[in-house]
Each structure stands twice: as structure tokens, then as C-alpha cells.
Amino acid sequence: MSGNIHAPLTSGTATMDPPADQPQLRVASLGKTFSRNRKTVHALQDVSFDVPRGQFLSILGPSGCGKSTLLHIIGGFEQASSGSLLLDGRPVAGPGRDRGMMFQQATLFPWKTIESNVAWPFIVDGHKRGEARERAHELLATVGLSGFERSYPAELSGGMRQRAALARTLGLSPDILLMDEPFGALDAQTRELMQEELTRIWEHSGLTVIFITHDIDEAVFLGDRVLVMGARPGRIIADVDVELGRPRGTTTKKDPQMAEYHSHFWELIRQEAGPQADRNGGSDRS
Amino acid sequence: MTGTALHQPQAVEHRQARQGVAASEWMLERRWPVALAGAVTLLALWQLYGSTVGLPEYILTPVEIARSAAELTASGRLVELASASLRRLVFGFTIGTATGVLLGLLSGVSRKLGDLLDGPVSLTYPIPKITFLPIIAIWLGFSDPARIIVIAAACFFPAYLNAHAATRSVDQSLVWVAMNAGAGKLRTLMQVVLPAALPRTVAGIRQALALAFIFMFATEAIGSGTGTDAGLGGEMFAARTTGEYEVLWAALATVALLGGTVDATFRWLVGKLMIGQELEAGRG
Ligand SMILES: Nc1ncnc2c1ncn2[C@@H]1O[C@H](COP(=O)(O)OP(=O)(O)OP(=O)(O)O)[C@@H](O)[C@H]1O
Ligand SMILES: [Mg+2]
Numbered sequence: 218m219s220g221n222i223h224a225p226l227t228s229g230t231a232t233m234d235p236p237a238d239q240p241q242l243r244v245a246s247l248g249k250t251f252s253r254n255r256k257t258v259h260a261l262q263d264v265s266f267d268v269p270r271g272q273f274l275s276i277l278g279p280s281g282c283g284k285s286t287l288l289h290i291i292g293g294f295e296q297a298s299s300g301s302l303l304l305d306g307r308p309v310a311g312p313g314r315d316r317g318m319m320f321q322q323a324t325l326f327p328w329k330t331i332e333s334n335v336a337w338p339f340i341v342d343g344h345k346r347g348e349a350r351e352r353a354h355e356l357l358a359t360v361g362l363s364g365f366e367r368s369y370p371a372e373l374s375g376g377m378r379q380r381a382a383l384a385r386t387l388g389l390s391p392d393i394l395l396m397d398e399p400f401g402a403l404d405a406q407t408r409e410l411m412q413e414e415l416t417r418i419w420e421h422s423g424l425t426v427i428f429i430t431h432d433i434d435e436a437v438f439l440g441d442r443v444l445v446m447g448a449r450p451g452r453i454i455a456d457v458d459v460e461l462g463r464p465r466g467t468t469t470k471k472d473p474q475m476a477e478y479h480s481h482f483w484e485l486i487r488q489e490a491g492p493q494a495d496r497n498g499g500s501d502r503s
Numbered sequence: 504m505t506g507t508a509l510h511q512p513q514a515v516e517h518r519q520a521r522q523g524v525a526a527s528e529w530m531l532e533r534r535w536p537v538a539l540a541g542a543v544t545l546l547a548l549w550q551l552y553g554s555t556v557g558l559p560e561y562i563l564t565p566v567e568i569a570r571s572a573a574e575l576t577a578s579g580r581l582v583e584l585a586s587a588s589l590r591r592l593v594f595g596f597t598i599g600t601a602t603g604v605l606l607g608l609l610s611g612v613s614r615k616l617g618d619l620l621d622g623p624v625s626l627t628y629p630i631p632k633i634t635f636l637p638i639i640a641i642w643l644g645f646s647d648p649a650r651i652i653v654i655a656a657a658c659f660f661p662a663y664l665n666a667h668a669a670t671r672s673v674d675q676s677l678v679w680v681a682m683n684a685g686a687g688k689l690r691t692l693m694q695v696v697l698p699a700a701l702p703r704t705v706a707g708i709r710q711a712l713a714l715a716f717i718f719m720f721a722t723e724a725i726g727s728g729t730g731t732d733a734g735l736g737g738e739m740f741a742a743r744t745t746g747e748y749e750v751l752w753a754a755l756a757t758v759a760l761l762g763g764t765v766d767a768t769f770r771w772l773v774g775k776l777m778i779g780q781e782l783e784a785g786r787g
Contacts, residue, residue, distance in 0.1 A: 294679045312682040320676045328698045328779040337694075338684035371783035389684060 239306055240267035241425055242291070242393065247300035249286055249451075260286040262450035264300070268393075273419055273426045275440030275459075277433060277482060279490070283451025284429045285321055288397050291427065292318045314338075317391030319399045323378050325370040325385070331357065332366035335385045356384040359418065376407040387418075393425045400435070409470075412439060416465055433486075437461070437478045438469060445482060447489040455485050535767070563752045571749035572756055583731035584738050585757055588719055591647060591734065595654025596715035600708055602655070603662025607707075608700065610663075611670025612692065624663065632657040633721050645726030650719075657718040658711035665707025669700035702780050705773050712769060716762045 249261040260283040268274055278284050289295040291302065293312040302309045304316075312318075325334045332353050339349035357363055360380040370378055379399050386394065400408045412435060419426055430436050436443045437459055445455040459478065461469055469475065546565045553564035563571070575581035610617040636645075636653045643649040673696050681691040723736030733741060735754045742750040774781050 289679075292679075292683065294682065312679070312685075314683070314685050316683075318679065318683050320679070322674075322676060324674070324676045324680050326677065326680075326695065326698070326779075327783045328701070328777060330779070341681075341684045341686045341690065369779035369782050371779060371785075385680075386683075 241270040241305060242268040242427075243301075243303040243306075244268075244287075244291070245301045245303070247287070247290065247302065248298050249283070249290065249295070250298050259450035261290075261297075262452050264451070264453055266444060266453060266456065268425060268427065270392075270425055271423055273428065273439055273441045275436035275443045276427065276429045276446060277431065277436040277443055277486075278429075278446030278451070279431060279448055279486065282446045282448035284431075284446060285397050286451070287446075288318070288395050288427065288429055291393075292316050292395050294318070314342075314389040315392045316395055317386040317389040317393070318395045319379075319382055319386050319397060321397040321399075321401065323370070323375075323382070325378055325381055327370050330367050330369055331362065331373070331381050334370070334381060335388055338385060338388050352388060353384070356388050357381070359387070360384045361414070374407075376403050376411060379403065379411065383415075383418075387422075391424070393427065394419075396426065396428045398429050398431070401430070401432075408435075413466060415439065420464060433479050433482045434470075434475065437475060437482070438465060443478075443482070445485050445489075454489055455482075457481075561748050563748060567749065568752040568756050572753040575750065575753050580731065581753060581757060584733065584735050584754065585761065587731055588723065588734035588736065588758075589761070591650050591654060591722070592715050592719040595651045595718065596658050596712060598651070599655030599658030599715075600662040600711045603659040603664075603711065604666045604704060604708065607663040607666025608670050608697065608704070611667045611700070612696065617667065617671075624660075628660055628664075632660075632718065633725075636722055636725055640726065650722035653722050654715055654718040657714045661707045661710035661714065662704075663707075665710070666700065666704040669703035669707075670696060672703075673699040701777055702784070705777070709766070709769060709773075712766065713762075716758065720758065 244267070245265050247261055247264040248259075251258045251260055264283075264287060276284055276287070286295065290297050291309070293309050293316065325331070326337070329337065332350060335353035335356055336346075336349040339352050340346065344352070354363070354366060357366060360383050362377060362380050362384065365373065365377065365381075370381070373381065383399070400411050403411060416439060426439075428436075428439055430439075438461075440459050443455075443457045443459060444453050445457070446452065447454040457478075461472060461474055550565045552558065553562075553567075558564065572581065606616075606620060610620045632653060635656055636649065639649045639652055640646075643652075677695055677699055678691060681695045686694070719734070720736040723734040724740050729741075735758055739751050739754045742748065742754070
């Protein structure tokens with residue numbers, strides 16, 4: 218299964234819109250090396266893919282294959298060593314509110330209440346305090362956290378903190394949501410609920426989502442498309458469209474197609490892990 | 504919230520969260536009675552031992568110390584001694600800690616300033632700060648300014664080193680969150696880096712506070728003045744030579760009481776100021 222470039226869901230309504238054949242995000246031959254103490258790690262090598270507007274893209278890969286690095290580069294937090302990154306045809310220069318990032322670790326400000334955390338980006342944007350608070354309340358309601366406005370992050374469970382972080386990220390009104398294993402630390406039940414909720418929010422928003430995970434079922438259940446990455450150097454080894462109907466919910470999880478996708482991806486990852494160990498035996502210490 | 508399915512697990516999450524709060528509240532608010540009980544027990548045992556078995560003449564019982572302290576307070580002597588000491592402490596602590604925190608935060612943010620200060624700091628850090636006193640005394644005599652300089656020097660290091668390390672170790676992703684929101688450099692520094700660095704910086708200030716008491720005492724003990732200018736430290740050494748043990752113990756009790764009160768006030772303030780982070784620490 219090779220890269221399948223999707224046509225954008227929206228055709229140009231205004232004259233300012235980019236050409237219809239242009240993907241929202243184009244990643245071209247992206248490479249990233251880290252050097253420290255004369256040791257070099259090839260975190261990413263020749264990574265290329267396009268993301269059309271409105272797509273839910275899952276990126277699946279083993280630990281250490283460069284998933285976070287890739288997302289940090291798309292977010293503009295880190296710089297690529299080579300290759301290019303085009304957002305609506307323009308090179309990415311740095312972070313921006315058009316790309317809302319949810320980090321792998323909890324990143325709420327522990328000294329602020331949940332409400333102040335979610336309101337903060339609005340204040341940065343020049344909104345009045347009261348207005349920012351109102352917006353924060355609305356967002357907290359969408360993620361099911363009403364009643365916890367005055368709590369501190371330390372008073373919330375892991376799942377609740379991730380909801381709050383999602384609310385804060387949604388408050389940036391991004392075009393693209395970048396999510397780095399946001400449910401990785403949650404227990405299985407909370408995780409499934411968060412997946413369903415994210416699906417619901419995404420279906421209502423028209424957002425483009427790039428969602429990183431190392432959980433095969435999560436990647437398939439959420440995604441329109443799954444990119445599989447291999448490690449050392451981090452690169453894309455498969456690009457698969459997920460042809461499960463929408464809306465997705467509990468019944469989707471029992472769909473026999475889910476199991477097929479699961480074994481297909483499992484096989485890909487297994488193949489990748491096999492020869493990988495031999496090939497990299499001496500060349501790449503990290 | 505539209506999905507009804509979310510109702511139940513949220514209740515579960517809610518309960519977990521509240522347990523976290525309960526534990527933290529216990530840590531924050533129910534601790535001092537226990538500490539007080541510990542202190543009272545110790546004093547009671549001391550008193551009991553002194554009045555039944557008996558103690559050497561140079562060790563007084565708590566009741567005797569309290570009586571002596573009350574007499575010295577009534578005569579005004581203890582208050583004068585204590586205010587002479589506190590004046591040195593407050594000046595030395597404020598100057599040393601303020602400089603330390605400010606330079607520490609700046610050098611944590613600016614790599615250039617950090618590298619520049621690294622040399623002088625590593626060179627002077629291992630020197631016992633009390634050795635500065637005779638050197639400064641050559642030029643200022645055993646005077647208040649000399650003592651204040653030494654106290655300030657002692658306070659500088661924990662304040663500087665902790666503030667520096669605190670800013671250096673601020674979680675990168677918190678800064679990225681700020682960048683994502685479009686926050687400028689100054690706003691990120693003031694509203695993200697500084698609050699994130701606060702707990703460790705405050706821990707450094709607390710260490711400085713303890714050192715200020717130690718150095719207040721030590722600088723008074725060496726080349727101390729006479730009369731009330733001696734301060735609590737000077738008075739204790741003088742009382743030892745004249746055998747006025749009740750004065751010695753009264754001064755000691757005053758130092759303990761002052762130090763304890765200041766530290767408790769400080770911790771209480773910190774608890775108010777950094778409630779979110781305190782809760783996190785209590786939970787972790
Ligand atoms: N700042 C850095 N300096 C040096 N090496 C780094 C740095 N960041 C990442 N790496 C290396 O790059 C590789 C990819 O790291 P990355 O965090 O992107 O992996 P990941 O796929 O997100 O892993 P995980 O699933 O465990 O989060 C790893 O080998 C890591 O050690
Ligand atoms: Mg990662």
C-alpha cells in the first residue's frame with residue numbers, strides 16, 4: 218500500500234484559498250540528526266508525506282523512532298536538519314497558533330487553576346480577563362470538565378488533565394491539532410472514552426489532526442489514514458488508508474476489519490523489528 | 504457534554520481527584536499541631552528529667568529558662584540584644600538573598616551570564632564564609648557592616664545556586680506551550696519560566712534564611728561588642744565566661760524562638776503563594 222494522496226475536502230470558496238490540489242501540510246524529505254558528545258542520532262531520515270485538510274492522520278511507530286521529533290518539527294518547536302515543511306504552501310518558520318500542540322507529558326501550568334490554564338492563551342491573544350474566562354468555561358464544558366474550573370492540575374486525575382490540555386489547545390483555534398501520544402499514560406477504559414470523545418470533537422470541528430501513538434488499535438480506530446514509522450533512522454515504512462465507516466464508536470471496535478488492520482500493522486512492525494536488529498548492529502550507537 | 508457514557512467514569516475520576524486533595528490538605532494544614540506536640544513532648548521530658556533526676560548546673564530546665572527569659576525581657580535587655588541581632592540578620596539576609604536570587608535567575612536564563620558567573624561562583628563557593636570576617640574586619644573592624652557583609656555572602660550562595668538551577672531545569676515543553684500560544688519572550692519569562700522556577704528558588708531562600716541565623720550568631724561570637732551591641736550571640740559567649748548560665752539559655756531560647764517563628768511564617772507564606780505546586784508536591 219503506497220502513499221495515497223487525498224484530495225482536499227474543501228474546495229476554494231473564497232478567492233484567497235490555496236489551489237485545490239495543494240495539501241494543507243507537505244512534509245518533504247525531512248531529516249533530523251541530533252549530535253551530542255560526538256555521537257550522532259539519526260532521529261528522522263527522508264520523511265515525506267502530504268496531509269489534506271480535515272484528515273485524521275495517525276502515526277504509528279515503536280518507541281524512539283522519532284515520532285515526537287517529527288511532531289515538534291511540524292509544530293515549529295524544533296528545526297529540521299534537512300528537507301522542507303510547507304503549510305498551505307508556505308515554509309514553517311516557528312510555532313504558531315494555527316498548529317495546536319498537545320505534548321506527550323502533562324503540560325498544564327501547575328501554579329494556575331484549570332480555568333486560568335485554559336484562559337491563558339486568550340489573555341496572551343489580548344482578550345480581557347472576563348472574556349478569556351468565559352471562553353475557558355465553554356471549552357471546559359466541551360471536554361466535560363465543568364465544575365473543575367477552580368481546581369489545580371494536581372487535584373485532577375491523569376485523564377482529566379489531558380482533557381484540560383485538550384481544551385487549552387482547542388482554545389488556540391488551530392487548523393491542525395498535533396497530538397503526541399496524549400492518552401499514552403491513561404488506563405484502558407479512560408483511554409477508550411477519550412478516543413470516542415476526541416472522535417466526536419473532531420467530527421464536529423473539521424480540524425486536521427495528526428495523532429501519534431504506539432497503539433495499533435488506537436491508530437486504526439481514530440485515523441482516516443495510518444503512517445507507520447520504523448526506527449533508526451526514523452522513516453516511514455507504510456502509508457495505509459483506513460476504510461472503516463464513520464461515525465465510529467463501540468461497534469467499530471467489534472468490526473472484523475479492525476482485527477484485519479491490527480494483524481496487518483503488527484506484521485509490518487514485526488518485519489521491521491526483525492532485520493532491523495542485524496542491520497544496525499554496529500553502525501549506530503545511541 | 505453530550506455523551507451520557509461519560510457520566511460514570513467521570514465520577515470515578517472525580518473521586519480519585521478528591522482523594523488527592525484530601526492528602527494534600529493533610530500535608531498542608533494538619534501538620535503543625537503534630538510538630539507542636541513533638542516539641543512540647545521534648546520539653547516536658549527535659550523538665551521531668553531535670554526536676555526528678557537533676558541536671559548539671561550549666562543545663563537549666565525549660566521552666567528556669569522561661570523564668571530567666573521573662574526577667575530579661577521585663578528589664579528590656581533581651582529585647583535590645585535581639586533587635587541588635589535581628590538588624591544584622593535582616594540586612595545581611597535581604598542583601599545576600601536578593602542579589603543571589605536575581606543573579607541566579609538571570610544567569611539561568613542567559614547562558615552568557617551563566618558562564619561568566621560560573622568561574623567566580625565555583626571559586627568562592629567552597630570557602631567557609633566565616634573566614635571573610637577577619638579579612639573584612641581589617642578594613643571595617645568588627646562592626647555591623649562587616650557582619651552584614653559576611654551574613655550576606657553566606658546567604659548569597661544557596662539563593663544563587665538554587666535560583667540558577669531552578670531556571671535551568673524548567674520543563675522545555677512548558678516554554679513550548681507558551682510559544683504555541685504566541686507569547687513573547689518577556690511574557691514567557693515572567694509568566695512561565697519564573698513561576699515554574701519558584702519552588703526551587705524558594706527552597707534556596709529558605710536555606711539562606713537558616714544560614715542567616717547561623718552567621719548572625721557566628722559573626723557576633725567573634726570579636727563581639729559590649730553591652731546590647733553584642734547581640735544574642737555575643738551575649739551568650741560573654742555569659743559563658745562569667746557563668747551567667749540563665750542569660751546564656753535565655754538568649755539561646757530567643758534565637759530558637761525567632762528562627763522557628765520566621766521559618767514557620769515563611770513556609771506558611773510559601774504555601775499560600777504556590778498552592779498549585781504545593782499540592783503537586785504533596786501528591787507526588
Ligand atoms: N534533544 C535530543 N537530543 C538528542 N537526541 C534526541 C533528542 N530528542 C530526541 N532524541 C533522539 O531521537 C530519537 C527519537 O526520539 P523521539 O522522542 O522523537 O522518539 P519517539 O518516537 O517520540 O519515542 P517515544 O514513543 O518513546 O515517545 C531517539 O533516539 C532519541 O534518543
Ligand atoms: Mg515521543
